[in-house]
Amino acid sequence: MATATAPAPTRKRRSANAARSARKIGLGLLGILGMLATWQLIPTLGIVSPQYLPYATDTLANLFGEMRDLEFWRNVGRTLSLWGIGLAIATVAAIVLGTLIGLFRFPRKATHTTVEFLRPIPSVALIPVAILIFGLQPQAGLVIIVYATFWQVFVQVLYGVADIDTVARDTARSYGLSKVSQFRSLIFPTALPYLMTGLRLGAAVALILTITAELVIGIPGIGSQITNALTVGDWLTVYTYVLVAGLLGLIVNLVFRFIERHALSWHQSVRGEEVL
Amino acid sequence: MKKSLATLGALAAAALFLSGCTDSGAAPEPTATTTEGGGGELTTVRVAALPIAETGALWAAMDEGIFADYGLEIEVVPAQGGAQAIPALLSGDIDFAIGQPFGPFRANLQDLGAVIISNYASSLPVSAGTDVNAVVSLGDSGITGPADLAGKRVSVNSLGAAGDVTIMKAVQDAGGDPTTIEFVEVAFPEVQAQLEAGNIDAGWVPDPFMSQIIGAGGTMVVHPYQATIPGLSLLTNITTQDMIDNNSELVTAYADAMSEALSWAAENEEAVRAALVKYMEIPEAAAAGITLPVFTADLNVADLEELASLAVGYGVLDAEPNFDTLIQEQ
Numbered sequence: 271m272a273t274a275t276a277p278a279p280t281r282k283r284r285s286a287n288a289a290r291s292a293r294k295i296g297l298g299l300l301g302i303l304g305m306l307a308t309w310q311l312i313p314t315l316g317i318v319s320p321q322y323l324p325y326a327t328d329t330l331a332n333l334f335g336e337m338r339d340l341e342f343w344r345n346v347g348r349t350l351s352l353w354g355i356g357l358a359i360a361t362v363a364a365i366v367l368g369t370l371i372g373l374f375r376f377p378r379k380a381t382h383t384t385v386e387f388l389r390p391i392p393s394v395a396l397i398p399v400a401i402l403i404f405g406l407q408p409q410a411g412l413v414i415i416v417y418a419t420f421w422q423v424f425v426q427v428l429y430g431v432a433d434i435d436t437v438a439r440d441t442a443r444s445y446g447l448s449k450v451s452q453f454r455s456l457i458f459p460t461a462l463p464y465l466m467t468g469l470r471l472g473a474a475v476a477l478i479l480t481i482t483a484e485l486v487i488g489i490p491g492i493g494s495q496i497t498n499a500l501t502v503g504d505w506l507t508v509y510t511y512v513l514v515a516g517l518l519g520l521i522v523n524l525v526f527r528f529i530e531r532h533a534l535s536w537h538q539s540v541r542g543e544e545v546l
Numbered sequence: 547m548k549k550s551l552a553t554l555g556a557l558a559a560a561a562l563f564l565s566g567c568t569d570s571g572a573a574p575e576p577t578a579t580t581t582e583g584g585g586g587e588l589t590t591v592r593v594a595a596l597p598i599a600e601t602g603a604l605w606a607a608m609d610e611g612i613f614a615d616y617g618l619e620i621e622v623v624p625a626q627g628g629a630q631a632i633p634a635l636l637s638g639d640i641d642f643a644i645g646q647p648f649g650p651f652r653a654n655l656q657d658l659g660a661v662i663i664s665n666y667a668s669s670l671p672v673s674a675g676t677d678v679n680a681v682v683s684l685g686d687s688g689i690t691g692p693a694d695l696a697g698k699r700v701s702v703n704s705l706g707a708a709g710d711v712t713i714m715k716a717v718q719d720a721g722g723d724p725t726t727i728e729f730v731e732v733a734f735p736e737v738q739a740q741l742e743a744g745n746i747d748a749g750w751v752p753d754p755f756m757s758q759i760i761g762a763g764g765t766m767v768v769h770p771y772q773a774t775i776p777g778l779s780l781l782t783n784i785t786t787q788d789m790i791d792n793n794s795e796l797v798t799a800y801a802d803a804m805s806e807a808l809s810w811a812a813e814n815e816e817a818v819r820a821a822l823v824k825y826m827e828i829p830e831a832a833a834a835g836i837t838l839p840v841f842t843a844d845l846n847v848a849d850l851e852e853l854a855s856l857a858v859g860y861g862v863l864d865a866e867p868n869f870d871t872l873i874q875e876q
Contacts, residue, residue: 322739340569405639503735
C-alpha cells in the first residue's frame, strides 16, 4: 500500500530540484550580464573616457584574439604553476604546524600573540626583502605567495583541530582509543571541514598574490603582461588581462567548491541532514 | 545520441577556432651576426633594464652581435624600476643594471656598494631643439612657462629623484618659487589621464607620452634636464663593488662591450628603432616618433656632482655621495 504512493513524490522532488538549479544558473548569468552591461555603459556614457577604460565588447573581442596565441596560454600556465606550487607549500606547512600547535594547549597559547602580530603584515611589503634574498626570480614570488596563503590555512587548521566535540573526545578516551586512532577518527574528521574552507580561501589569496608578485617583481605570467601593457599605455591589453585574472579566480573558486563538496560529502552541512 | 552530437559540435567549433592559432612567443629567427670571436664559450651576464625606449640600444646591439664579440651573452631581465633593480643587484641575482644615477646616489649614502661604471644614455644638448622628456600640461591650463609652475601640482614618476630636482631648479631659474610646487608621484602612462581628470596641473613625461599629450593639444612647459644641466645623464651602467673586486675581468669586458655598443647605436638609429618595434611590440609609426637620447658611454662626472649638490640644496638628499667610491670608470 505504501509503495503505490512512492513513485509520485520522487518525480515531483526531481523536477523541483531541476527548477531550483536552473533558477540558480539563470540568476548567476543575469549577474554576469548585468556587470558587463554596467561596464559597457560607463565609457559609453562618458563617465570615464573610453581611452582609459575600453568598452566591454572591445575587451572581450581582444580576449578571444589573445586566446588564439600560444604565448597567452604559456603565460596562463606560468601563473597557474607558480600559484600551484605556492599553494602546495603553504598548505603542507600550515597543516603540519597547525596540527602540532593546535593539539596542545601550551604551544597554542604561547604562539597566539606572535601569530596575531605576523598575520596582518601585508606580503607585498615583503617584496624588497624577497628580491634581496632571491633576486628577480620566481622564488621571490613564492615567498610572497606562501607567506599570505600560509596564514589563511594555518588559522583554519588551528581552530579545526581545537574544535573537537567534548562528548566525542570523552567517549574516545573512555573507549581507550590509541593516539593514532583518535587522530584518524576524531581529530581528522573534525578538522577536515575547516581545512577545506581554509584551502578554498587560501587558493583565492594565492592567486591574488601570484598576479601581484608578477606585476611588481616582473616574473613572467599574467601579471607581467599587465605591467608591460601599462608601461606603453596599452589599456586594452591591461583590461584584457585583468579580465583573465578574474576568470582564473572564478575557475579556481569553482574547482575548490567542487572538491570541498566531494571531500565533505559525509558532513551534515553538505548532506543537509538534521543533527539530532 | 543528443549528448554525443553536442560534444561533437563543441569539438568541431574548438578545432575551427584553434586552427587560427598563432604563437607570438616563438623564438625569433636568429638575425645574421658577425662573430669574430675565437669560438670560445660565451659568459652569460644578467642585466636588469627597464622596458622603456632607451633599452632599444642594448637590444639592437645584442642582435648585431657586439656583445658576442667580447665573449658575453646578455640576458636582459626586465625590472620595473630602481626599487627592484638595486636589491636584485645587491643580492647577486643580476650582474649589471641600467638605471638612473639617483639610485646609486642613495645607495652610496648608505654604503651599500652600488657603483657607476660608465654612462648609458644622456639627454639632448640645447642645439637639438627638443629633449627626451618634458613637463607638459593641457592646452587650457594657463601654464606656459616654468615660472607658472610655482604653486601648482606637478607629477614626477618617482619622488625625490632627478625629476623634482631639475624641475625645481628650472622654476627657480625662471624666477618662480620652487618650494611652493606640490610634487605628486604618478607613473608616466597615467599622466595624461590625471591631467584630463584635473588631479594634476602638469606632469613630467618622456616619449611616447610626451608626443601623445602635445599632439593632443597639450603645452610643452619646460625640458627640465636641458634647462638646468644640458646633456645630463639619463641612465648609467651600475654594478656592485663586489663584482669589481672579484670579477674585474668581466666588468672590464662588459664596460668595453657597452662602450662599443653605445657608439654603434648612436650611428645606427634605424636599427635601434627596429629593435623597439621587435622587443617592445609597439607599432612602427610609434617607434619612429620616439625622441631617442644620446647613447654614449662617456660619463660627465661634473654634471652628476652638480645634480647631487642641487639635490642637497633642495633637501632631496641628506648629503652628497662620495664620488670617489660611487664612480669607478673602467
